[in-house]
Amino acid sequence: MDAIFEATIQVLLKEGLARLTTIRVAERAGVSVGTLYQYFPNKLSLQYAILVRHFEELATAVEGVRDGAANRSPAALAADIARAYVRVKTARPELTQALYRVAAVLQQNKLTTGAHERLNAAVRDTLARADGAPVADAERVARALLAALAGLARAAFEGELKSEGLEEDATVLAGAYVAAVAGRPAA
Amino acid sequence: MDAIFEATIQVLLKEGLARLTTIRVAERAGVSVGTLYQYFPNKLSLQYAILVRHFEELATAVEGVRDGAANRSPAALAADIARAYVRVKTARPELTQALYRVAAVLQQNKLTTGAHERLNAAVRDTLARADGAPVADAERVARALLAALAGLARAAFEGELKSEGLEEDATVLAGAYVAAVAGRPAA
Amino acid sequence: MDAIFEATIQVLLKEGLARLTTIRVAERAGVSVGTLYQYFPNKLSLQYAILVRHFEELATAVEGVRDGAANRSPAALAADIARAYVRVKTARPELTQALYRVAAVLQQNKLTTGAHERLNAAVRDTLARADGAPVADAERVARALLAALAGLARAAFEGELKSEGLEEDATVLAGAYVAAVAGRPAA
Amino acid sequence: MDAIFEATIQVLLKEGLARLTTIRVAERAGVSVGTLYQYFPNKLSLQYAILVRHFEELATAVEGVRDGAANRSPAALAADIARAYVRVKTARPELTQALYRVAAVLQQNKLTTGAHERLNAAVRDTLARADGAPVADAERVARALLAALAGLARAAFEGELKSEGLEEDATVLAGAYVAAVAGRPAA
DNA sequence: TATGAATGAGTATTCATTCAT
DNA sequence: TATGAATGAATACTCATTCAT
Numbered sequence: 028m029d030a031i032f033e034a035t036i037q038v039l040l041k042e043g044l045a046r047l048t049t050i051r052v053a054e055r056a057g058v059s060v061g062t063l064y065q066y067f068p069n070k071l072s073l074q075y076a077i078l079v080r081h082f083e084e085l086a087t088a089v090e091g092v093r094d095g096a097a098n099r100s101p102a103a104l105a106a107d108i109a110r111a112y113v114r115v116k117t118a119r120p121e122l123t124q125a126l127y128r129v130a131a132v133l134q135q136n137k138l139t140t141g142a143h144e145r146l147n148a149a150v151r152d153t154l155a156r157a158d159g160a161p162v163a164d165a166e167r168v169a170r171a172l173l174a175a176l177a178g179l180a181r182a183a184f185e186g187e188l189k190s191e192g193l194e195e196d197a198t199v200l201a202g203a204y205v206a207a208v209a210g211r212p213a214a
Numbered sequence: 215m216d217a218i219f220e221a222t223i224q225v226l227l228k229e230g231l232a233r234l235t236t237i238r239v240a241e242r243a244g245v246s247v248g249t250l251y252q253y254f255p256n257k258l259s260l261q262y263a264i265l266v267r268h269f270e271e272l273a274t275a276v277e278g279v280r281d282g283a284a285n286r287s288p289a290a291l292a293a294d295i296a297r298a299y300v301r302v303k304t305a306r307p308e309l310t311q312a313l314y315r316v317a318a319v320l321q322q323n324k325l326t327t328g329a330h331e332r333l334n335a336a337v338r339d340t341l342a343r344a345d346g347a348p349v350a351d352a353e354r355v356a357r358a359l360l361a362a363l364a365g366l367a368r369a370a371f372e373g374e375l376k377s378e379g380l381e382e383d384a385t386v387l388a389g390a391y392v393a394a395v396a397g398r399p400a401a
Numbered sequence: 402m403d404a405i406f407e408a409t410i411q412v413l414l415k416e417g418l419a420r421l422t423t424i425r426v427a428e429r430a431g432v433s434v435g436t437l438y439q440y441f442p443n444k445l446s447l448q449y450a451i452l453v454r455h456f457e458e459l460a461t462a463v464e465g466v467r468d469g470a471a472n473r474s475p476a477a478l479a480a481d482i483a484r485a486y487v488r489v490k491t492a493r494p495e496l497t498q499a500l501y502r503v504a505a506v507l508q509q510n511k512l513t514t515g516a517h518e519r520l521n522a523a524v525r526d527t528l529a530r531a532d533g534a535p536v537a538d539a540e541r542v543a544r545a546l547l548a549a550l551a552g553l554a555r556a557a558f559e560g561e562l563k564s565e566g567l568e569e570d571a572t573v574l575a576g577a578y579v580a581a582v583a584g585r586p587a588a
Numbered sequence: 589m590d591a592i593f594e595a596t597i598q599v600l601l602k603e604g605l606a607r608l609t610t611i612r613v614a615e616r617a618g619v620s621v622g623t624l625y626q627y628f629p630n631k632l633s634l635q636y637a638i639l640v641r642h643f644e645e646l647a648t649a650v651e652g653v654r655d656g657a658a659n660r661s662p663a664a665l666a667a668d669i670a671r672a673y674v675r676v677k678t679a680r681p682e683l684t685q686a687l688y689r690v691a692a693v694l695q696q697n698k699l700t701t702g703a704h705e706r707l708n709a710a711v712r713d714t715l716a717r718a719d720g721a722p723v724a725d726a727e728r729v730a731r732a733l734l735a736a737l738a739g740l741a742r743a744a745f746e747g748e749l750k751s752e753g754l755e756e757d758a759t760v761l762a763g764a765y766v767a768a769v770a771g772r773p774a775a
Numbered sequence: 776t777a778t779g780a781a782t783g784a785g786t787a788t789t790c791a792t793t794c795a796t
Numbered sequence: 797t798a799t800g801a802a803t804g805a806a807t808a809c810t811c812a813t814t815c816a817t
Contacts, residue, residue, distance in 0.1 A: 189354070248814085541757070553736055577767065625793085
């Protein structure tokens with residue numbers, strides 16, 4: 028089952044979404060198609076599995092930031108979130124890239140939202156626990172922050188942005204944005 | 215040929231990427247498949263064409279900002295860029311959404327980069343013309359800024375972020391980020 | 402298109418329902434699967450086409466009997482119907498046999514009834530025009546008569562009954578049944 | 589083994605022929621597929637088994653008629669046979685319908701004949717024992733009679749004929765046919 | 776130049792059957 | 797004797813692309 032999972036990532040990376048077929052995945056995993064279908068009910072679930080695992084890693088990382096949030100400013104926490112986010116993305120670059128291939132399909136099927144929720148909540152709660160000027164409308168800021176980070180990460184992994192600078196870009200942007208927003212009244 | 219072009223967009227909008235077939239496009243354009251193939255060598259080129267057109271609209275909009283850039287601060291210009299960017303995206307929301315589907319297919323084929331270049335340049339040049347503290351490494355900042363804006367827009371159009379606040383989120387974020395970066399030495 | 406039709410019958414006969422696949426039909430027809438699907442929207446429609454053609458031949462034959470029905474007794478007409486019925490069945494034994502292979506599938510999908518209707522009507526109307534003692538509840542008698550004839554024919558073509566005697570068995574049975582029923586009050 | 593047998597019928601009834609799979613049968617029987625294959629060498633044999641059982645029920649019923657055949661006319665006996673036949677069919681209507689689906693698969697494989705033989709014999713012997721004018725060629729008449737009854741029953745259970753009148757239609761037809769045939773010289 | 780019928784490789788998914796445990 | 801995971805051939809159907817007219 029894990030072999031199938033990893034094979035999916037490999038096929039996605041080396042062949043692309045259009046060539047992600049159940050047969051190819053099974054072959055690379057060293058099992059038969061039949062076996063693949065014993066573990067995953069259909070092709071979509073294969074793609075979904077990658078997504079879920081990734082969002083869980085991200086959420087866990089951000090929850091780490093949240094749990095040490097006391098006595099820190101919103102901007103500092105935002106930078107920490109950005110750092111944690113980028114590090115997870117960078118830790119398994121293949122998985123990250125594979126995810127981009129798959130994202131369009133899943134978004135079309137509205138499968139994203141559930142998996143994303145825990146991550147959203149972690150960011151929102153981290154900002155809510157910050158010291159000093161509170162962030163009004165933390166929910167909205169959390170979503171915008173994550174969206175911007177996702178944009179940066181995607182650009183980096185798709186080759187539009189130099190990966191080496193990613194962590195710094197992300198922390199600066201996150202810190203600046205949240206600093207600008209903290210203490211403001213809600214829109 | 216223009217009819218084919220528009221038909222592609224229509225099919226994408228009304229039927230989705232999975233049902234974007236050459237026959238369907240030809241039908242909607244009122245021509246035969248054979249004729250379609252006389253103007254576009256393959257299906258990919260059709261999708262590429264609409265993506266390119268979109269990037270050109272974005273570039274044109276940002277170039278408008280660049281051309282009025284004199285005597286304005288980097289942060290103010292960044293906010294203007296964000297506003298222009300969001301407005302183009304918002305003008306034809308379904309098309310924008312459709313393009314995210316198409317982009318996934320194309321990114322894999324690295325066809326995007328060329329089309330993106332003019333947009334990048336426009337942002338970079340705008341920042342370079344700003345008044346006051348200059349933006350070091352404008353190229354890099356431009357790319358990061360566009361990446362973040364793309365992330366925000368995507369989240370909004372994919373439904374993860376409320377669309378109504380998009381313009382404000384984008385301008386605040388862009389302004390704050392560039393303000394933070396302006397005057398700094400290059401990394 | 403006609404080649405596809407005939408190929409379907411041949412495959413059904415030589416290979417059986419279980420081996421009636423779109424590929425095999427296309428091959429035997431000397432066309433590609435794609436072409437097959439340009440003429441028949443799906444596999445079921447292929448089977449249905451056989452059914453319809455057959456019922457139309459039967460109906461036409463019985464309508465011939467009906468049109469010469471004046472001044473004849475119900476029993477004599479019933480025998481004529483039986484004769485006409487058997488002759489159509491016997492004229493193209495392959496098609497008849499192919500139909501039996503297919504019938505179960507179609508009945509399961511309730512596709513039979515429509516095609517059968519014209520045949521039913523022809524039998525009913527023939528009986529209604531008969532001379533002498535009228536057949537009460539001609540509709541019901543018509544259906545029962547057709548059912549019995551179908552049973553005889555099936556048995557003959559499936560090999561359970563000697564085909565040589567079929568016409569006689571059918572005419573005797575039909576004549577006797579309708580004679581017994583004519584002049585009776587409806588149940 | 590009996591559990592498997594009953595499970596087959598249940599699956600056929602509740603799910604239809606297309607969903608009659610070895611795994612489903614095993615599950616419903618509360619055993620593993622492996623075990624199923626210890627009792628039935630393949631899927632076909634399962635279907636064959638229930639068909640055989642059905643023919644045995646029919647044969648048993650007709651044998652009852654045969655055993656009380658003394659001093660009765662051929663026509664009366666034929667009507668009794670028809671009644672017995674219909675009653676077995678009507679006792680478990682869904683099973684009867686399910687069997688028509690199964691029969692289509694099996695007829696092709698000519699497995700039916702053996703099972704049908706006892707039924708044929710019972711009808712033939714019943715007619716042979718009738719009082720009065722003997723039925724010439726009882727074998728042939730028996731087969732024709734069974735074929736006609738099968739046709740009526742099938743039509744009724746497939747919905748082409750009203751089921752309520754089935755018993756009457758069958759007895760009238762059987763009686764009339766055999767009366768017409770009794771005393772005649774063989775063809 | 777335009778047509779659209781024909782092609783056939785390619786896809787997801789199912790299921791009878793086997794065999795190591 | 798019983799299990800059930802693994803197999804992989806088989807199926808219906810789609811669609812980008814070609815080419816004779």
